[in-house]
Amino acid sequence: MARNKEALVLLLDVGPSMHGVLQQVENICSTLVHKKLVYNKSDEIGVVLFGTKETCNELAKELGGYNHVVVARDIKVVDEGTTNALQNLPRGTSPGDFLDAIVVGLDMLIRKFGNMKGKQRMCLITDAQHPLRDPPQGTKKDQVDTIADQMKRHEIKMDCIVFRESGVPHNAVMDENDQLLYHFRERSVTKVVQVDSPTSLLGALRTRNVLPVTVFRGDLEVSSNFKIKVWVYKKTSEEKFPTLKKYSDKAPASDKFASHEVKVDYEYKSVLEPDTVVPPDQRIKGYLYGPQVVPISSAEWEAVKFKPEKGVKLLGFTNRSNISRHYFMKDVFSFVPEPGNTKAIVAVSSLARAMSEMNKVAILRCVWRHGQGNVALGVLTPNISSVKNVTDSFYFNILPFAEDIREFQFRSFSSLPSSSQPTEEQQEAADNLVKMLDLAPPGREEILKPDFTPNPMLERFYKFLDLKSKQPDANVPPLDKCLKRITEPDPDVIDYQAPVIKKIGNAFELKENPKKKKARTQDRLTYTAADDQAKLLEEPSAEKVGIAEILFPAEEKVEIGDHNPVQDFEAMLAQRSSSTWVQKATVEMQKYITALIQDTRDGDNHQKALECLVALRKACIIEQEPKEYNGFLTKLYQKYKTADDAKFFQFLLSKNASLISKEEAPDSDVTEEMVRNFCPKPEPFSQ
């Protein structure tokens, strides 16, 4: 792990022009620290603020100058103090000078580590829109050169995130600053990223360092006598929700070193003799072939199984149009030429450029490792670099085999009945919406670019984790405003485009299918009501519900919602189109009530459950189905009479919701007496 240890200095602009996004800057840096606390506990972080009112740094003390730069935290191993240093960043009063901050950060790193090797990085977040202080001698560019040389000498990398609100006109100062930052990129290992919305600011900083590992190093074989040396890395890989361990509370509280972990043990037992455990050496793998199990030992299997030879071979080139985008199967690989091998770099570069010019792709067959049991077939697409010091490379996507493809036939849209075909007017409305809800408007950065979009779920998890470490009983925090932009359309845009959306809402008539039940619909209606824009949002979401149908064809459509169970139930009963509905309704209600009682804690659900039960009882009397109710209640009683829930039945009696007697419904075979004796009050719960 040590080789992945990193020292990072955050250079944060807190000047007046950054005040609007300081909250996001705090968030992103906190997430970074949270993740380090989980994954890289030995990493070190320092925090430098610039644009502040005060001045506090070593250079200012020793040399003077470097005003309005504050070292908020020295480079130290991450801990709670780091998170605290990043909370409530001071609102600075003077325009930030990022060059000063870089020099201070660089100085901190060099002082601390000297000539020690190790990963050292600076991360600058600024809006770079204020003129920089003129250096005492030479030009600013010369100054950048000097700094870059220092960075190179100490192998210090830098990430610059330039945030500028969209709509702010570009001026000469910004241009000059940008030029300087780009000059850094040319002279040292620096990455410059421009973002223009708070949401993408949250995604612009890579919050977790993953040590890149090659999947394959070796030859890309064009033919047997022409090979290109390449290294293959993962280009995308899903960052998973952390796998939490199961917690065991069995350890005594006094044991401070208890791991509280849970070990999972498996025992295999034969179906024929369910009591004896089959030891590992008597087990052998069997594969299912139809109803038959074919046993085969791993040694035998090893001897006959498919063993392709390691290597990456070219099958040929083909037109890009032959490979549809939706065939891409997995996460993406990146083929980079062997580092430092000029010939490989040129070979990859010329192939990539030729492919991109001719709009071709290459088909490869890959066996990454020796002894790998399968081959990967995929498509290689060029990735032309626009930066001088980055080599051209390829992306590689796995394609499906014949067995992997599902070919389904669907009805052609042109043969749909005219009731499903849009009219010209409707088509125009749709066209307009597509044009207006543009996420890549000219003159702006792309909105919600995947590369700059953080994962809202993880973002929230780490926030919650940190919160819980301070207050163990904290509630799950609501989704941050910026993260909401990812899960929901931007309300500003929706407001702005309201007429267009309204138009499309009017153009299409969407009707609930009266046969399908409401639960889901209700969800939606409450949602739109909350947004107070009834017509406007209903349209897109209505469409999507239709789509969701396809994705979840097996989903239960009849259910009783949590909001208003009694009303739902009555609505279902009111659908008197067939008797099955009555039955369905009662069955659903019974399920719901059981669930309520099951989930109950300290009787908090009892009131609700009782209401439901009363409704069910009433319905059963009206529908002449007393046995249904009586049977259900008896079962419920049997199941829960010993638990805490027994109180519930007392409660129930007091509300007159006991069994249905003969008097109330002639079909019932329960007498008045049985009703009275149904739940004997004072009985101690002996079972």
Add this chain to the structure above:
Amino acid sequence: MDLDPEGLFRDDSDEDDDNVQEREANKEMVIYLIDASPKMFTPATTAKADEKEETHFHTIVNCITQALKTQIIGRSHDEVAICFFNTKEKKNLQDLAGVYVYNVTDREPLDRPDARLIKEFSCIEDSFVNNIGSRYGITSGSRENTLYNALWVAQALLRKGSVKTVSKRILIFTNEDDPFGGLTGAVKTDMIRTTIQRARDAQDLGLSIELLPLSRPDEEFNMSLFYADLIGLEGDEIVEYLPSSGEKLEDMTNQLKKRMMKKRKVKTLSFAITNDVCIEAERSFICNDTGALLQNPEKRFQVYNDKIIKFSARELSDVKRVSSHHLRLLGFKPLDYLKDYHNLRPSTFIYPSDEQIFGSTRVFVAFHNSMRRLGRIALAFYGNPTRPQLVALVAQEEVTSAGGQIEPPGMHMIYLPYSDDVRYPEEVHLTSDVVPHATDDQIKKASNLLRRIDLKNFSVCQFANPALQRHYGILEALALGEDEMPDVKDETLPDEEGLARPGVLKAIEEFKASVYGENYDQEEAEAAAAKAGASKKRKAASDAAEQKSAAYNWAELADAGKLKDMTVVELKSYLTAHGLPVSGKKEALISRILTHLGK
């Protein structure tokens, strides 16, 4: 009307069946109804003298075998029955003439396919004439209606299982477009009427009847003569049933495959390989600290800042629920903003449905049109509870060919990565030095190469997965008790012959020379020689070690237990001399030596 005792018995067992099917929803029961009239045994092609003549019957047997093999792998819970009609012999529960339900021992007529069925069925042709026999079923003289009988038998076979949970299908294979052509007058109309009525009845019961027509060489299969009525086709739909020419097996198999998949709108790629079914797994949770047995623990924890933070399952699911909706439209982007590396998982296909909200198809079609015309993709948020994700929706135009639909119309949902999922491997080895890029001449040479090695008709699904093919090939051979392991051809290997063509060779050489320089091979050879020098050094080292190690009597030292008194360097000399790994602590080295000495 079918009150046979067998049927009653089956009704009783229905309940059990239903329970089973709840677990295995989307099960399918298929009856293959094969015409065995002599017409099926006439050569399908006007074959050339040197080729073996292939009959329709042969084709069908082959492609059903193929289908069964696929089925046993992918969906082995589906049940099949094979039934011939127009046969000499009869074998069916109703004892109807001209219908033969084919089966093997230890198997219900309608049951899951097993290895024996496949094996015996695949060589049925040889014994067919002797055991089952073929004849014209419907002739002017007799009152027999074999097609009617066959439908009846099939319907009776399909009585088990409820229509709600199982989709039941009858697939008819025939090359006779006019089965009642030999008849005239009232008999003919009567028979047609009753047969169609039988088919209708079956369809009313929820069975679907499909036809895979085969055309004889001299005439096209004419759907409108009889079968259009039988399966209830109208107007344009007849055209969809383009008769396969029957000349090529592949066509037929493909067609069958498409039909087999048609009804299943499941997005999973299911290849479940399970452990031995005779064994039940029991899982228990044991506390690591105390060894106490736990109930299914509810809480999970994460170590954070050296503290244990506990979460309840509910809190976790709350954290994951970032959006309540299934799919939220966010906006639209031009097509080229979807980059090649914006991919994580296989895509999902979306087709509109009016089931819940009337008019949604219309909206969907309108957006589909707009997006295609304006070259946009839609960006949406998919609030999947386990991993909420941004998705791109790409409108797919319908693509059809003579063989049917290639790409259905709809939208593909492509799962996009988040910023944390994207890595920048191309920048790992970044230095501030300018890296070389290709010159125009090199690009030209590369283009030339690209033109030479061009896969013109590449299609994504043309290769079978060699690993899977081999896996199931072996299983099949083992299950059927065959001695010889099948030889599976790896279709994914490059075309060596094609690459050895002089034109290609020349293009490769030219490109190589332009990027690597003229003397590359020589340089490489030198580099390799230099490496060999390095390995020579290694060789010398091992020789030295050998000499050194020979100085000791290792067996004796080991016996005397003196190994632990020796230095690590001395121990390593033994290991190096015998080509063993030299890693680990001293104890590890000693135990390795002991193992090697066989002590």
